[in-house]
Amino acid sequence: MSSPEESSSSHFIRTIIAEDVQAGKHDGKVITRFPPEPNGYLHIGNAKAFCINFGMAEEFGGPCHLRFDDTNPVKEEQEFIDAIKEDIGWMGFVWGQHEYYASDYFEQLYQWAVQLIKDGKAYVDDLSAEEIREYRGTLTQPGKNSPFRDRGMEENLDLFKRMRDGEFPDGAHVLRAKIDMASGNMNMRDPVMYRILHQTHPRTGDAWCIYPTYDFTHGQSDSLEGITHSLCSLEFEDHRPLYDWFIAQLGIFPSRQYEFARLNITYTTLSKRYLRQLVEGGHVSGWDDPRLPTLRGMRRRGYTPQSIRIFIERVGVAKRENVIEVSLLEHCLREDLNKRAPRVMAVLRPLRVVLINYPEDKEEELEGINNPEDPSAGTRNVPFSRVLYIERDDFREEAPRKFFRLAPGREVRLRYGYFITCVEVVKDESSGEVIELRCTYDPETRGGSSPDGRKVKGTIHWVSAQHALEAEARLYDRLFISESPEKTEPGKNFTDNLNPDSLEIVSCQVEPSLAEAAPGSIYQFERLGYFCVDSVDSEKDKLVFNRAVPLRDSWKKIERQASRKK
RNA sequence: UGCCCGAUGGUGUAAUGGUAGCACGGCGGAUUCUGAUUCCGUCUGUCAAGGUUCGAGUCCUUGUCGGGCAGCCA
Numbered sequence: 001m002s003s004p005e006e007s008s009s010s011h012f013i014r015t016i017i018a019e020d021v022q023a024g025k026h027d028g029k030v031i032t033r034f035p036p037e038p039n040g041y042l043h044i045g046n047a048k049a050f051c052i053n054f055g056m057a058e059e060f061g062g063p064c065h066l067r068f069d070d071t072n073p074v075k076e077e078q079e080f081i082d083a084i085k086e087d088i089g090w091m092g093f094v095w096g097q098h099e100y101y102a103s104d105y106f107e108q109l110y111q112w113a114v115q116l117i118k119d120g121k122a123y124v125d126d127l128s129a130e131e132i133r134e135y136r137g138t139l140t141q142p143g144k145n146s147p148f149r150d151r152g153m154e155e156n157l158d159l160f161k162r163m164r165d166g167e168f169p170d171g172a173h174v175l176r177a178k179i180d181m182a183s184g185n186m187n188m189r190d191p192v193m194y195r196i197l198h199q200t201h202p203r204t205g206d207a208w209c210i211y212p213t214y215d216f217t218h219g220q221s222d223s224l225e226g227i228t229h230s231l232c233s234l235e236f237e238d239h240r241p242l243y244d245w246f247i248a249q250l251g252i253f254p255s256r257q258y259e260f261a262r263l264n265i266t267y268t269t270l271s272k273r274y275l276r277q278l279v280e281g282g283h284v285s286g287w288d289d290p291r292l293p294t295l296r297g298m299r300r301r302g303y304t305p306q307s308i309r310i311f312i313e314r315v316g317v318a319k320r321e322n323v324i325e326v327s328l329l330e331h332c333l334r335e336d337l338n339k340r341a342p343r344v345m346a347v348l349r350p351l352r353v354v355l356i357n358y359p360e361d362k363e364e365e366l367e368g369i370n371n372p373e374d375p376s377a378g379t380r381n382v383p384f385s386r387v388l389y390i391e392r393d394d395f396r397e398e399a400p401r402k403f404f405r406l407a408p409g410r411e412v413r414l415r416y417g418y419f420i421t422c423v424e425v426v427k428d429e430s431s432g433e434v435i436e437l438r439c440t441y442d443p444e445t446r447g448g449s450s451p452d453g454r455k456v457k458g459t460i461h462w463v464s465a466q467h468a469l470e471a472e473a474r475l476y477d478r479l480f481i482s483e484s485p486e487k488t489e490p491g492k493n494f495t496d497n498l499n500p501d502s503l504e505i506v507s508c509q510v511e512p513s514l515a516e517a518a519p520g521s522i523y524q525f526e527r528l529g530y531f532c533v534d535s536v537d538s539e540k541d542k543l544v545f546n547r548a549v550p551l552r553d554s555w556k557k558i559e560r561q562a563s564r565k566k
Numbered sequence: 567u568g569c570c571c572g573a574u575g576g577u578g579u580a581a582u583g584g585u586a587g588c589a590c591g592g593c594g595g596a597u598u599c600u601g602a603u604u605c606c607g608u609c610u611g612u613c614a615a616g617g618u619u620c621g622a623g624u625c626c627u628u629g630u631c632g633g634g635c636a637g638c639c640a
Contacts, residue, residue, distance in 0.1 A: 009580055009588075037640050072639065129638055138636055140568050174638055184569030186636050195638035214640045238570060238635050259571085261633095266577085314589060316579045318572090321633055325577050328590045338603060373603070404601070413599060448599045459599045527600045555601045 011317035013258055017056055017229055026228050030060035033227050034088070035069045035102075035218065038080035038202075041287045042087045043294045044308060044329075045270035048263040051312040053231050054093040065225055066095040070103045071217050073201040081202070087295040091305045102217050103203045105224055109212045110164065112220060112250055113175055113193055117156045121249055122193060123149055124159040125176050132174070135181070136189050142182035143189045149178065163196055166209045170196050177216075179245065187242045191215050219243040222255035230255050233262040234319065263315065264323040267478040268293050269485055274494060283498060284479075288536070290546050291479045291502050301476065302522050302532030302548025307336040326478065330549045337522060337530045337548070342370045342377060345415065345461045346510040346525040346545075348473055350389035352436045352465065355420065358386040363464075366416045366447070380513050384417055387465040389509045391527075394460040395437060397425060402558060404458035406437065412458040415526065419445040419456055461526045468509040471543035473531065475504040510543070517543060527551065 010018075021028045034050040036042065042050075050064075057064035066088065070076050088095075116122035125148045127135065137143030163173055175194035183189055193216035198209045219242075222230045236243075237259045247254055264270060269278075270293060278284050278292070287294055290301035298308065311332040315324050345368070363385045371377035390406070399407035406412050411421040424438035444451050448459070479485075482497040510525075517523070519535040529550035538544040 011579085015582085035640090039640080069640065075639075132638075133636075136636060138568085141636095142568085143636090171638070176638095186569080188569095189636085192638050197638080211638095213638070218640085234571075235634065236640090241570090261572090314578080316589095318579070320572050320578095322578060325590070328578075331590060334602090343600080369599095372600085402601095415599060417599095456599090458601080461600075524600085524602085527602070529602095551600075551602050553601070558601080 012319070013052065013056065013229070013231060013260060013317055014059070016258060017060060020228070021060060026226075029226075029228060030057060030062035031065065031226055031228050032057045032062070032231055033065040033067050033222065033225065035067045035221075035232075036084050037069045037072070037075070038077060038084060039072075039075040040080060040272050040276070041083055041294050041296060043270055043272075043275065043292070044265070044298065044311075045263045045293070047091060047295060047308060048312050048315070049231070049233060050088055050091070050093065051309060052260065052317060054088075054095075056229065056231065062228075063098050064093070064095060065098040065100055065227065067100040067102060067221060067225070069214065069218065069221075070101055070201070070203060071211050071214060073197065073199040073211065076202055078202045083296070087299075090295065090299060091308065100221075100225060101203055102212075102221050103201060105217070105221055106204060106208055106212070108224065109217060109220060113160065113212075113216070114157065116177065116193075116249060117160060117175075118153060119249070120153060121178050122156070122175055123151060123178055124156050124163070124173050125149070125190075126173055129171060132192075136186065137181070139186070145181050146176070146190070149190070160194075163194065163210050164208070166198070168196055170198055172196060175210075177242075177246075179242075185238055185241055187215070187239050188245070191242060215239060215242050216246065219246050219255060219257070220250065220252065222257075223247055223250075223253040226253055227255045230257040232257060232259055234259045235262075259319070260317050261319050261322055263312075264321075265293065265329060266323055266326050266483045267480050267485070268326070269480075269494065271486065274486065277495070278479075281495065283495060290474070290548075291476055299520075300532070300535055301546050302337075302530055303333055304336050304340075304522070307333040310336070323484070333530070333549050334552070337524065339373050340371075341522050341524040341530055343368070343372070343526050344511055344514060344523045345382065345463055346471075346473075346508055346514075346528065346531070347389045347391050347461065347463050347468075348475075348506055348508045348525075348528060349392040350463075350509050351392045351395055351434065353388045353390050353420070353462070354436060354438050355386050355388070355441045356423070356438050357440045360386060362386065368416045382416060382511055382513070383464045383467040385464045385466055388414070388462045389465055389468060390414075390437075390460055390462045392434075394458075395422070395434070397434065400562070405460055406439075406458075411456050412460050413445070413448055413456045414462050415459050416448060417446070417462065418442055418448075419450060461528075463509045463511050465509075467512050469512055469514060469543065471508055471510050471514070471545060473506050473508045473545045473547065474534070475506060475547045477502050477504075508545075510545075514543065515540075522548065524551075 032053040034053045054064040125146050174192045176190045179188045181189045194210045197211050240257050243257050288296035288300050365381035366384050367379050368382045394405040396407050406422050418441040420439040420441045422439050426436035428435050479502045480497045481499045485494050485497040517533045519533050522532045530548045531545040532548050534544040534546050
């Protein structure tokens with residue numbers, strides 16, 4: 001599955017892998033992995049990481065392992081394991097039997113730790129967490145050796161065994177690698193390999209009360225699985241020397257780690273911590289709130305796996321810090337949906353229109369095209385009658401010349417219907433609000449063209465009042481008003497950058513063919529945008545639509561420019 | 567005054583010593599029964615200074631700017 005886009009340009013990771021394969025390294029085999037920690041829901045930033053890992057494997061004909069990095073039972077839950085699998089599967093990636101857990105390697109890891117102790121390369125430290133921090137030194141000053149650093153091998157072995165046996169409370173001891181307390185790389189200043197945690201683990205239960213740290217787990221897990229290219233994000237760059245050190249000391253399969261810059265997108269946050277705050281602070285409805293960049297949120301909003309995948313491809317892979325404009329994400333969604341989403345008519349803010357020369361009880365069926373981009377999608381019938389709803393935005397009492405829609409005395413085409421001309425504007429006497437338009441229709445223009453060849457510039461969408469279904473539409477906008485919501489002035493919180501209008505709920509009128517719309521299905525509401533039937537709140541007799549993304553609107557642009565000139 | 571990484575248009579990303587290209591975005595136009603889509607045109611770029619070279623975005627040196635690192639998190 002490689003598109004021209006994929007093969008026409010490369011990125012540094014693809015180049016490295018291609019060269020390795022070319023050179024016959026590991027017999028030309030490529031095995032990658034995605035190692036999520038099951039402590040939260042996946043977002044589009046995580047998707048970049050697994051798209052790269054699964055993508056490279058797919059491209060070079062090898063497997064990509066899904067491995068849960070479950071070394072910290074304090075934070076991890078089964079619920080997240082299930083959710084992560086669901087999201088990756090939804091994105092279209094397959095790991096088959098290659099589902100692993102770091103916890104499956106606990107015994108092996110323990111044996112390796114014992115080996116390092118025997119080799120004089122690890123020791124049990126009695127220092128407290130605070131003391132260890134003090135001894136570690138600072139970024140500019142070297143650390144100093146723990147007084148327990150040179151304790152005898154037998155004593156280390158005994159202590160480590162007793163740590164495992166549960167003789168000590170949390171924090172009493174840790175096992176540390178003996179490397180270099182003066183290293184410029186903080187990770188090499190005798191990193192902790194094991195800590196005591198009397199905590200039930202989602203998978204190993206109470207079998208263990210000591211747990212290996214990420215650093216003592218990750219590289220060896222890669223090695224055990226024969227991972228050839230371990231592709232992760234930049235924050236692990238400083239850990240690579242340690243990753244390599246453990247593998248070298250143990251003399252095991254030499255997996256190699258390569259790092260790339262993580263994804264950032266304007267007007268949102270991809271920080272797990274901030275996302276959690278949004279959910280727990282009630283700023284959004286939950287982890288699947290359609291305004292969130294979580295995969296569940298995006299799925300509910302109407303994003304397709306294909307659109308996210310192509311987005312990740314276009315964003316590229318490099319090492320420099322980057323912030324992608326949301327407009328690219330939105331572009332990718334529109335591009336995908338334009339090809340596939342069935343068109344339908346819906347009126348978000350209804351204005352009543354009465355066709356005064358159309359017979360009272362007449363009804364007819366007009367033929368609508370389901371998808372002009374896809375003839376195989378066929379046609380459908382749309383009911384038409386004397387009383388209609390049109391979009392309030394499609395009428396102006398005082399219309400500028402470039403306004404191609406309805407106005408007193410002006411003629412427009414009703415999509416798939418007739419030409420109509422506005423002859424009277426009915427207003428509410430007290431408020432002055434326009435409440436109804438009285439129009440004439442031209443019977444000769446059925447289907448949208450006139451025998452006399454006269455042209456109308458505008459075509460507007462509509463629904464028949466008596467046939468329409470009332471539904472709820474949730475109009476989403478960007479969650480933050482600030483391009484970089486995480487950047488705040490002193491004393492301000494990122495939640496101060498929240499967009500108060502990120503959700504507008506309207507009661508709309510939709511064409512009756514939508515009665516059978518399935519949850520999760522996505523439609524284009526003509527001239528408005530792409531809408532997804534909400535998978536949580538939508539019901540058969542009370543449909544709820546989420547606006548995934550509006551259509552591009554060059555009229556809005558023209559108006560904005562006009563008002564700017566004034 | 568530590569270690570590591572990075573720097574190409576507004577935003578991303580290519581170019582592996584030989585014409586700085588692509589996408590998004592902006593602007594302008596054509597087509598259109600969606601002011602959508604599509605199509606065409608156009609706009610803006612190699613952090614700085616030295617050096618190597620016939621030739622440097624690419625190699626070297628120095629500097630500047632940006633990012634990461636002091637969890638018993640991952």
